[in-house]
Amino acid sequence: MAGQQAEPAADGQDRARRAREAAQPHLIDTELEHLPPELRWREWMARVEAVIFAASEPVPREVLARVVGRDCNLDLIVDDIRAELAGRPYELVSVAGGWQHRTRKAYADIIRAAAGQAAAEKARPLSQTEALVLLCIAYFQPITRAELSSFFGREVSRDLIGALRSSDFIASGPRSPTPGAPYTYVTTRTFLSHFGLDTLRDLPNFEALEDAGLLSREKLLAGDIPAGLAGGEDGEG
């Protein structure tokens, strides 16, 4: 009971503080003129890392730009932080137009083993069909369910689309000018972030994949997902 009461109060305080901060963005010293250059750089690095560490989703550039000086190169700051994290089991990755702390891929199994069944169920991997449909949406977006069904030669169920939607990988795009005006589906930022892509351009080139023999349309239609693509889901540990 006490916890329940404390929570809204904390939330209210938090909101008030955030409103105050938004109203007075100049309260922190970003330029740090009084420090020698090396110390200033370290302080900026620390600030950027702290902001990224505290966030639950990728932090975009403009947010980080608020805590460092005007002529500070964020890419170099991030490079330096990455260099410092070289020996750690987590790293700073650039996904979905921002940066995020993520554990390294190699520790995915360890984390899964430690967290046990509950965590594994929560982060249920996509089934083969789901992954395949998602792949199709990513490459051929915006695309409707009817078009997906005709592409696969079998019905793509509403449940499957619903599952992808509820995990926030896809969202509704423009409506298709066909009977019933069905919504088309497009991929979201969560999709980019989950699969470690910065923009949609980072999707592997479809034709290049075919040429490399990793992927073929016939195999795709038969429901075979190449190991390399299926492995992409383990991207976040």
Next chain:
Amino acid sequence: MILPAASLSEPPAPASPPRRAARTKIAAAPAPAPEPPMVPGWALPAAPVADAAHAAFLAGAALNSLDALVRGQPAWAGAWRQRLALRCAASACRLAGRAETEAALRDAWALRPAGVFLPLDGPPSAPGTSAVALGPAGALLAAWRLLATRAPALDAATLAAVAELLGLGRDEALEEIAQSVSAPRASRDGKPAPFSAAAAAAQVMALRPDAELLAWWLADLAMAQSLRWPRPVPLLMAQAFGPAFRVEGGRGRAARLRPGDDGFVRALNLALAEGAAEACRLAGEISRRAARLCEVTPKLRAKGAPDAVRLLLDDDAVPGTLTTKRLSRFASRRLFERLEGFGAVRELTGRTSFRLYGL
């Protein structure tokens, strides 16, 4: 001696009320403007032009006509700009390796989910719900629509929004581009417009070789800046696959000149001449249709007809299911069918449902 002076000074005073009356009339039902200027035939490249001075001369002549058109600010300028933006977006799709045609792009924009606006354009309650829900091709169209609707000033927020629409990752190079284009144009001041456009595009390509779309986008913006146009005219992207940039005997990557390549400035001048001529031709077409629309406007009985006419003059396509405060879905359907009967608008899609009307 004093009397004539007094009588001379008097005429302007009585002359002003009728002029003001005429202006309010235009606002209510836009009067047909005179025929827009055309690019003269001698300013079009007939044979391949190898000489840079010759190319610059053609560009100058063509830009003069285009400048007169832009500065005239005709009532249908919105429809004209948006249609040019659509052409550019179709070309951008081709550059990005996508298969969408102009019709598909128009559909993607007209049938976008409710509450999706151009970035920096929507209500302050829901900014930035845009790029993702349009799909990658729709986002390209949105980028060029943004170019056509905003004054040619570039701040970091606009550039960030455009980069997102064009599917470009953000990095330091982008910040640098924003600074160099928005900073006082000391380096480009005094340069003729095509050269400053070419310089802007080449600079983008030097900083971000993967951002060719942005290079073309910024080239149009830089042109508008140095010609001091109130709004940019989307021109150059549509010419990227045109004859001006084609390389004789080139294959694959070398088949066309890209921003920053040798001879790009000459090619850009030629492309401007072609693009300006095409834009003027399109303007002639649209002005004729707009004149017809203004002619039949008094015959329309629907209460919300002026709103619909305004939209038709301002945008590339208006959905047939348009609803406004004074126009129900059924009323707008009757209105558009009547307008089509008068030959004032065209149905752009060729479908019997989800119809889109435009000049």
